[in-house]
Structure formats: C-alpha cells, structure tokens
Amino acid sequence: MKLKLPLIPTIVVALAVATMIALGIWQLQRKGEKEALIALYAANAGKPPITFPDMAPVRDAEMFRKSTLNCLEVVKWQSVSGRDTKGNAGFQYIADCKTGAEGPGALVAYGIADRPDIKPEWKGGMVNGTIITEPSRYGVIERMIGKIPVPRPMIVADSVSEGMRPVAQPDPKSVTNNHLSYALQWFFFAAAALVIYLLALRRKQAGG
Incomplete structure (x- = not known):
C-alpha cells in the first residue's frame, strides 16, 4: 500500500527531523573542537610557568x-x-x-x-x-x-x-568530551521520529 503523505503534518515532522539531524552534526563539530582544546590543555601542562591570571575568564592558553x-x-x-x-x-x-x-x-x-x-x-x-x-x-x-x-x-x-x-x-584527560554520544542521540531521535510517523500513517490509512 502506497502511503499518502498529508502536507502539514509531513512538513512539521520533516522540519523536526531536519532540526535533530542539524543538532547531531553540530555536536560532531563540537567533538572536534573539544578534542583540539584537550590537546591544547595537554600541551599547556608541559610549558614554563606563567603569571597567575588576575581575573576571570581564564583563557584556554592559561589553563593547566x-x-x-x-x-x-x-x-x-x-x-x-x-x-x-x-x-x-x-x-x-x-x-x-x-x-x-x-x-x-x-x-x-x-x-x-x-x-x-x-x-x-x-x-x-x-x-x-x-x-x-x-x-x-x-x-x-x-x-x-x-x-x-x-x-x-x-x-x-x-x-x-x-x-x-x-x-x-589537574589532568587535561579529565575534561569531558561527550559530544559524540550527544550526536548519536540526536541522530537516533531523528530516525525514531521518522519511523514513528510513517508507522502512524500506515496504521491510520490501513484503518481507513
């Protein structure tokens, strides 16, 4: 049976799925940024001492x-x-x-x-x-x-x-980097939303 896609609900679901995919891609970008930051912190730990910063915020180059x-x-x-x-x-x-x-x-x-x-x-x-x-x-x-x-x-x-x-x-390795798991969660939510919507449409149209 060929599914008939109602216009408005399909647009709403499509926008929601696209948003969740975009959030997943953003989290992947944040993962790369955090990895670079942790690498900078690890390098900082081996550098010569510096003057203690007087005020917040602490710059990335000063951490560790x-x-x-x-x-x-x-x-x-x-x-x-x-x-x-x-x-x-x-x-x-x-x-x-x-x-x-x-x-x-x-x-x-x-x-x-x-x-x-x-x-x-x-x-x-x-x-x-x-x-x-x-x-x-x-x-x-x-x-x-x-x-x-x-x-x-x-x-x-x-x-x-x-x-x-x-x-x-302090250990730079202790800095959390959960962005990959966050990205996978958003991709899972997008896939789940799409599957649930298609199943709901199939059930509704099968019931006439």
Whole structure:
C-alpha cells in the first residue's frame, strides 16, 4: 500500500527531523573542537610557568599551566568534594586569598581532609601549583536558564602543610568530551521520529 503523505503534518515532522539531524552534526563539530582544546590543555601542562591570571575568564592558553602566587592572607575557607593525589575521596579546602590592597584576590585549592568542618592552619604564603577554574556551584538547569558568574581562576597547590593531603593535580584527560554520544542521540531521535510517523500513517490509512 502506497502511503499518502498529508502536507502539514509531513512538513512539521520533516522540519523536526531536519532540526535533530542539524543538532547531531553540530555536536560532531563540537567533538572536534573539544578534542583540539584537550590537546591544547595537554600541551599547556608541559610549558614554563606563567603569571597567575588576575581575573576571570581564564583563557584556554592559561589553563593547566604552572604558576606561582603570593597569598597575603586567607580571607575565608570553603570546602567541596575532591580527591587527593592517591585518588582517595575527601573534602577539598579552597582558600579565598587576599593578594593586594585591591582586586579580586585569588583562590587556592590547598588540601584534602576527611571532614568538611575543620579549620586549616595555613594562613597564607607563596603557592606553587596549576591553574584551573573554580569548581562549578551550579546545576545543569541553572546553567541552561540562568546567567551564572564566569568561573574565577584557581591554583591547585603542589604541596600542603602537615595535617592535610595534597589535592589531585589537574589532568587535561579529565575534561569531558561527550559530544559524540550527544550526536548519536540526536541522530537516533531523528530516525525514531521518522519511523514513528510513517508507522502512524500506515496504521491510520490501513484503518481507513
């Protein structure tokens, strides 16, 4: 039986399928861009130290570079989940440091502890480490519908004082690249929508 395609519904479905295919192709393009970015990060890790960036956003050329900063004073501490250099989970303590009379200061991922409520003894000083951005405090929905602040630069300290464990050093390989799976999902949705539409038409026309 030859299917008769109703004009308006067919146009709507065709546009939806074309949109999903376009989104899949876009995700494939994003996959290539992310692979190039991860390669840049990996190259950055082997380059000489640079000056710690004063303000956000952190440029791609600065990510995963070694740097040094002078924390004049720890203004406050925050703790988030994290891992130490041996892969053990714990609470990562981040110091909000004063670096001058004015300015935004700097964030230092200083060490890992087993409790979220301790008061680290470190009061400040010179810090050697790796530049990344602060951990995200926002969920997927907030990032989609809200205007969130640009993540501040943060240095992950190479060493800590007694009583804490060193934070796991940032690894460019940990940067997620899920764009291929997203592309395949969009292509699957497009194929599924087309098949469902054709089956619905066949059933309707067979029923007369």
